[in-house]
Amino acid sequence: MPLDKKRILIAKPGLDGHDVGAKVIALALRDAGAEVIYTGLRRSPEHIVRIAVDEDVDMVGLSILSGSHKELVADVVSRLESEDAGDIKLFVGGTIPDEDHADLRDAGVSGVFTSEMKIETVIAEIERQLS
Amino acid sequence: MTAPRPRRRISRELTRIANAPVDSVLAEIGDSAPASRPRIGVTGPPGAGKSTLINTLAAHRIGANLCDTMAVLAIDPSSPVSGGSILGDRIRMDRIADLPGLFIRSLSSRGARNGLCDNIVDLLVALERHAFDEIVLETVGTGQSEVEVAELVDTTVLIVPPDAGDSVQTMKSGILEVADIIAVTKADMPGAARMAADIGTILRARGDWMPPVVETRGDGTGVPRLSDEIDRHRAWLAEARPHAVSNARRRRYHLRALIARQAEEALSGDRHLAEGALADAYEKLTRKLGVG
Numbered sequence: 001m002p003l004d005k006k007r008i009l010i011a012k013p014g015l016d017g018h019d020v021g022a023k024v025i026a027l028a029l030r031d032a033g034a035e036v037i038y039t040g041l042r043r044s045p046e047h048i049v050r051i052a053v054d055e056d057v058d059m060v061g062l063s064i065l066s067g068s069h070k071e072l073v074a075d076v077v078s079r080l081e082s083e084d085a086g087d088i089k090l091f092v093g094g095t096i097p098d099e100d101h102a103d104l105r106d107a108g109v110s111g112v113f114t115s116e117m118k119i120e121t122v123i124a125e126i127e128r129q130l131s
Numbered sequence: 132m133t134a135p136r137p138r139r140r141i142s143r144e145l146t147r148i149a150n151a152p153v154d155s156v157l158a159e160i161g162d163s164a165p166a167s168r169p170r171i172g173v174t175g176p177p178g179a180g181k182s183t184l185i186n187t188l189a190a191h192r193i194g195a196n197l198c199d200t201m202a203v204l205a206i207d208p209s210s211p212v213s214g215g216s217i218l219g220d221r222i223r224m225d226r227i228a229d230l231p232g233l234f235i236r237s238l239s240s241r242g243a244r245n246g247l248c249d250n251i252v253d254l255l256v257a258l259e260r261h262a263f264d265e266i267v268l269e270t271v272g273t274g275q276s277e278v279e280v281a282e283l284v285d286t287t288v289l290i291v292p293p294d295a296g297d298s299v300q301t302m303k304s305g306i307l308e309v310a311d312i313i314a315v316t317k318a319d320m321p322g323a324a325r326m327a328a329d330i331g332t333i334l335r336a337r338g339d340w341m342p343p344v345v346e347t348r349g350d351g352t353g354v355p356r357l358s359d360e361i362d363r364h365r366a367w368l369a370e371a372r373p374h375a376v377s378n379a380r381r382r383r384y385h386l387r388a389l390i391a392r393q394a395e396e397a398l399s400g401d402r403h404l405a406e407g408a409l410a411d412a413y414e415k416l417t418r419k420l421g422v423g
């Protein structure tokens with residue numbers, strides 16, 4: 001399996017209460033062989049980064065529907081760096097307008113996945129980046 | 132409270148140990164034996180409330196200064212199809228998730244069938260080396276026969292939900308015999324008192340330790356009493372079982388686990404190995420392992 005022994009944290013920061021998308025991704029990653037840790041809803045960036053560090057994940061996927069992706073990403077990135085964990089890859093999924101993708105990438109995000117993308121495409125891209 | 136730990140270093144070390152093949156365990160990992168720390172095992176059927184109980188137990192023990200630092204290893208099953216897993220135990224541990232003295236690591240069983248995972252012995256030792264005051268091990272949701280956790284911990288807490296019904300009958304010979312303390316969880320649901328009483332009638336003393344039955348709830352009711360019983364068992368154990376005996380049991384478990392893995396690695400690495408007459412296949416396998 002391409003994601004054998006890869007550890008991935010799927011996290012939901014912010015205030016929105018929908019985690020169907022996050023769960024779909026978590027299951028698809030498991031089916032590709034990954035060990036997936038899911039945080040549950042409404043976690044603070046501080047909490048997410050602590051879990052990422054303690055669980056020694058290869059990647060954090062943030063599921064954000066609330067529109068505050070820029071702030072949340074900046075917060076998570078700076079906290080990862082101050083925990084000496086800047087090498088952990090960061091992906092963002094959810095409702096992210098096209099014009100924000102470049103900014104997110106500049107901020108340190110390795111992949112932006114929107115709900116229109118096919119799940120196979122998302123998994124393939126994650127496999128590529130983690131291999 | 133002790134100084135903040137180098138969490139990232141500990142966590143990377145755990146990954147390295149969890150992924151180590153048998154060779155590296157033998158060469159560099161397996162022999163370190165720091166002063167042992169009290170270990171609590173939490174086992175019981177799937178969904179019985181193990182993680183929820185660890186959440187309230189850890190909050191109580193750290194809150195009441197019974198320990199400053201605690202490490203939790205929580206194992207969830209891997210998919211037999213993809214080998215992947217969803218590690219969900221820590222979702223229930225939200226009450227303790229931000230305590231500075233606490234370290235939680237979720238582990239996949241990676242195909243192990245005894246409720247534990249590869250290299251669990253070395254993972255426990257690594258946490259002892261980092262001097263956590265106490266270590267808690269949550270097994271995969273188990274049936275009656277996954278008793279090996281008791282070989283690795285000092286105090287085995289068996290979690291039974293009120294609706295376990297007939298399965299308590301089947302636990303009679305098996306996990307119930309190695310449990311040091313029984314916690315009937317979900318005591319807010321009907322049937323808990325009845326379940327506790329039923330278990331009480333089938334339990335037997337081991338030596339002069341009679342396993343107590345404690346009722347607990349997800350809101351923490353009953354947890355101080357459980358915590359007291361853990362301390363009482365620990366004190367009893369210090370008198371009743373020399374540490375050398377526990378260490379010898381752990382060593383035997385370790386050796387068996389390494390052999391089992393080596394056999395698994397050999398069999399999955401060469402599919403012809405299992406072919407032919409059983410006796411021949413056995414001969415080939417043992418030769419490959421260098422046994423006998």
Ligand SMILES: Nc1nc2c(ncn2[C@@H]2O[C@H](COP(=O)(O)OP(=O)(O)OP(=O)(O)O)[C@@H](O)[C@H]2O)c(=O)[nH]1
Nearest residue numbers: 176177178179180181182183223272317318348349
């Ligand atoms: N009513 C009630 N529900 C509880 C209690 N404790 C746990 N639960 C619920 O039982 C379900 C399973 O709880 P967990 O703590 O995840 O159980 P577990 O034994 O760790 O489960 P696995 O690790 O998957 O085997 C969850 O929905 C909990 O909310 C309790 O005291 N009362």
Ligand SMILES: [Mg+2]
Nearest residue numbers: 181182220269
């Ligand atoms: Mg659990």
